[in-house]
Amino acid sequence: MNHNVTKASPKTYTQDQAFNATLKYFKNDDLAARVWLNKYALKDSQGNIYELTPNDMHLRIANELARVEKKYANPLSADDIFNLIKDFKYIVPQGSPMAGIGNPFQIASLSNCFVIGNDGNSDSYGGIMKIDQEQVQLMKRRGGVGHDLSHIRPKGSMVKNSALTSTGIVPFMERYSNSTREVAQDGRRGALMLSVSINHPDSEDFIDAKLEQGKVTGANVSVRIDDDFMRAVKGDTDYTQKYPIFSDNPKVSKTVKANDLWKKIVHNAWKSAEPGILFWDTIINESVPDCYADLGYKTVSTNPCGEIPLCPYDSCRLLAINLFSYVDKPFTKEASFNFPLFKKHIVAAQRIMDDIIDLELEKIDVILQKIDEDPEIDEVKATERTLWINIKRKAEEGRRTGIGITAEGDMLAALGIQYGSEEGNAFSLEVHKTIAIETYRASVHLAKERGPFAIFDAELEKNNPFIQRLKEADSKLYYEMLEYGRRNIALLTIAPTGTTSLMTQTTSGIEPVFLPVYKRRRKVNPNDKDVRVDFVDEVGDSWEEYVVFHHRFKQWMEVNGIDSSKNFSQEELDDLVKQSPYYKATSNDVDWLSKVSMQGAIQKWVDHSISVTINLPNDVSEDLVGDLYLKAWEAGCKGVTVYRDGSRSGVLISNDDKKEEKCKDSLTSFPVKRPQVLQADVVRFQNNKEKWIAFIGIIDDKPYEIFTGLTDDEDGILIPRWVNSGLIIKSRTDKGASRYDFQYENKRGYKTTIEGLSHKFNPEYWNYAKLISSTLRHGMPIDNIVDLINSLQLDSESINTWKNGVGRALKRYVADGTQAKGQTCDSCKSDKLIYQEGCLTCKDCGSSKCG
Known part of the structure; x- marks a missing residue:
């Protein structure tokens, strides 16, 4: 079928036009729509948007890759490529390639x-x-x-x-x-x-x-x-x-x-x-x-x-294969993995990755041209120019690629296999072994068509353990490699796929599902029909509580005839999860030693490495962490990261005994145990066109905790504009979990309570809010906390928006006259910046910057 693949139209779209069309494309997945629009839609430096939906992006990428394909034998057409990458279904160029391929407005590398x-x-x-x-x-x-x-x-x-x-x-x-x-x-x-x-x-x-x-x-x-x-x-x-x-x-x-x-x-x-x-x-x-x-x-x-x-000056570009899409009849008893289609697409993915190297070399030439045209003297430009020449040489000579995956957790669930089980680990190993063999086979065939990477030498590689495993698994492939060489020096990885998984609407990378279900609330409009009203606030607005399902969990429900629009009780939701293939298979459920063993086994078939995190509950011992590290080494892992729930607050502890004592002294104004009731400030702010609100608990005029999220929209919190203070009350739910309510006095003198702040905000905002609140409670200076928030490496655009808002809300609590570290004035470049009423003011030229 012809998809009329043509060059992208120069037509531009408004933010609202693109967002509404993209929201429809992602079937009302607001987060996926915002991530794509903010990070990957083609736009110029003035903010003009040239792509209405991801289909336009896929056309842009397909045209560019097809242009490269025409240089070689047996080229893929733009239509062939478009069908592989459209809808994020099978093959997904990650990050820099997605944003940069065919982008005339950005002088940037395609390397991740x-x-x-x-x-x-x-x-x-x-x-x-x-x-x-x-x-x-x-x-x-x-x-x-x-x-x-x-x-x-x-x-x-x-x-x-x-x-x-x-x-x-x-x-x-x-x-x-x-x-x-x-x-x-x-x-x-x-x-x-x-x-x-x-x-x-x-x-x-x-x-x-x-x-x-x-x-x-x-x-x-x-x-x-x-x-x-x-x-x-x-x-x-x-x-x-x-x-x-x-x-x-x-x-x-x-x-x-x-x-x-x-x-x-x-x-x-x-x-x-x-x-x-x-x-x-x-x-x-x-x-x-x-x-x-x-x-x-x-x-x-x-x-x-x-x-x-x-090695120094080498680079790599990343691409993910969506494993979920190769499960036929997912979530049924007849579910099976389509290995023939999978192998066919692996070959195409490796061709696309090799094409992206050619596009990267073109991008580097543009960067070098830009450096040459810059007005700086040659001495200033020398380091930058030599850097890119070195990078170009390595990319041209080694042609390194980074084929990876996403949706491992959803793939297993769709097959009815529990993540982390012996069966699950065995099936995952089979999948990754297949990727390794077929990707290397594709690279050998590319070498036959296009020539091997410049320094290929089978004699140098003959004793390498990875190459030896390939030889044992497929001797025909090995001897073909001896005859024709290989197009790429190394080929495979498993990267984290944060924004990629948002757009594929699947679990991330090799990881299990984080949560299959959680709750949110939305405002009910007066003209809405057939809606449920859970409560009415003091201004007369009605609100409905609704459940958010992980996309593939919802698909499991639909396959099994379960109406996802039903108003479920918490007990019913718990029972649903127990019936599903996601039961005991979330990131906090999976057996830690099993995950390490799985990583070590799969690592044998990944020539680069694997990005994976072992999630642990807060109460685990240090000895367990040490045992996991030791097990990872013994299992053949190349690296390991352990995250204990809530452990990020540990970044605040000084290793210097004297500083530690000083820090303890500075905490004496804060109680060890959180008071049940805290005075609270309400801070409102705007990010782009979005309205946000923050509730900041105060002790001794200092911030002690912060909760924040969207307001005045169907998913947010609505309180009167005149409310700027109140109380945050900590209580317990029927199941014993912590709950935080906000209470204020209305104009008639009555107390109004907004129940359960934790349920009002996106769960990811809530988790980061707990992290920031922990730094506040440990007495870290507010300006340092603002710096810490700004430094967080967050892949999700919406979380970056949240991060900017939290930083802005907390700046107003920085003591006037505090020196701003590591920043310079936009006007005069002086480093003598101080905080004044939450804004940065230059002592040299007097200019002020807020927000």
Whole structure:
């Protein structure tokens, strides 16, 4: 069938036109519509919108990919490609490729991930500053960046400058973190990964750096751990750290108790979810690109989410295959996985990924042209220009791709298999093994048609464990690879798919479902018919409580003849979940050791790495976290991140005993146990065209907690405009859960209560509100909290909107005269900015900026 694939029309649309059409496209999924419109719809720098719905975007992408296909044998047509990518059903280019392919208004890279670094062990100030500049230049082109700090000499080392001794790693962590926070990418902050080897003498300082208030808030941090260290942990023996790391003739050598350092890593991860762990020997030994280490492909760090280990100046582009769409007759007894169609589409996905490399090379040429045309002197432009030349060389020479997946949790549920069960792990392994074999087969066939990547050498790869597994699984593929080579140096990953999964309306990446069902409320209009009124507020408006179902849970209901529009009681909802294939299969239900085992088994068939988080309840012990890390190493995982519910508040604890005591002293005005009733301020604000409201609990004139969300719309909270204060009352539901009500006095002197603030807001807003409230309750200075909120790396556009509003609401509580750290005046570039009544005022030129 012909879909009339043509070049995008220059016609523009208003925000309302595009939103309404996109909302219809996503079947009234407001969040998916806003994410697509804000992040991926084609628009120019003036905000003019050129695409009405995602279909227009898919046409744009299909036309560009078809243009590249015409350069090669057996080209896919634009119609072929459109049918593969439309409706986010099968193949989904992720992030930068979706936004950038065919986009004439943005000079940006199509790469999602970059790693940078210096050759050898250069740790001169010049080398360190070069990395800083390169990081900024990449982030302004939309890329996430990683780099390793193991080359920096440890604290106290002699240096030949006026300082005489080195400051060590931590000050440079803060420098790189601050640079990240300063770079805006189309309304979002840059993303940074900092890593260091456990063999480095400063690794303990690195591990502790983020525990100090307000430090390194712009970066994720991970420790590269080698097998010798892990064996020393298991054997409770000493471990020798060196600088340069692993040197036979180190300038610095330091013996530590492996378990002491290990316990610190585990404690900090338990407390604050960082540092993450990279099992470095596993990464290097399994890495196919590291077979070419002597040719410049030695892996040194990872991208910010850890799923792409890279050598300096290499990059990767990401694409996800929607696993749910390959389940025939989902949620029925006849459900089956369509492996023949799946294999066919894997081949097409790898072709598309290879085409995107060609498009990336074109984008880099445009970036280089822009640099050349810039008015700066050549000396200023030199670092940026050399950076992009190096990146182009690696992309052209290695042609690295990042084929991944989304909807693993929904795929299993649709097949009637419980996520995390033995059967579930076995089926997932079969799926990922299939992806590995067919993707590599596709790359071999592309090499036959288009030529292999420039430095392919089968002799260098012959002992690589991943290549050996491919040989054992499919000897024909292996011998074809010997004959024709391979088009791409490495091919596979499993990335987090935050916004991607919102648009596919599925579970994210390899993860299970977060919640299959939750409740919200909406306003009932006077003319609405056949609606249920749950309560009437003091101004006479009627409200109906309704249930929000995870999209595929709702599909399960429909398949089983369950009316999703029915007014369910909580007991009925609980019973529904028990009947469904999502029962005992949410992120908080899945057995932790089973998930680690699953990750380790699947990792054997992913040549890059896997981004996955092990979610733990708040009350787990540190020993359990340590056991999970040890199990992950033994299972063959390349990395692991553990998140204990509520643990993010741990970022506020100082590792310095004196600072800890000082912090305790500053908390004496706040009660250890939350009072049942708090005085509260009501703050209203607007983000774009949306009206928002915040309820801020106050103790001793200081914010103690904050709840916020949309207001004056069908999903929000409506209270009279004149209400600017009241009470937040904590109580318990019938089931013993915490509940927070807002109460105010109306003009007649009667008390009016808005019940259950937690049910009024999107559950994701509520979770982040608890995080911010925890920082308030621990007495962190408000200006530091505002900085912390601004630094949060959040993938969802609506949550970024929430984040901006919370920061704006809290700024008014910053004491007048407080110096604003790390910011400069937009008018005169002075750094002498102070807070005045919630606004930033420049002491040099007097200009003021609010909001």
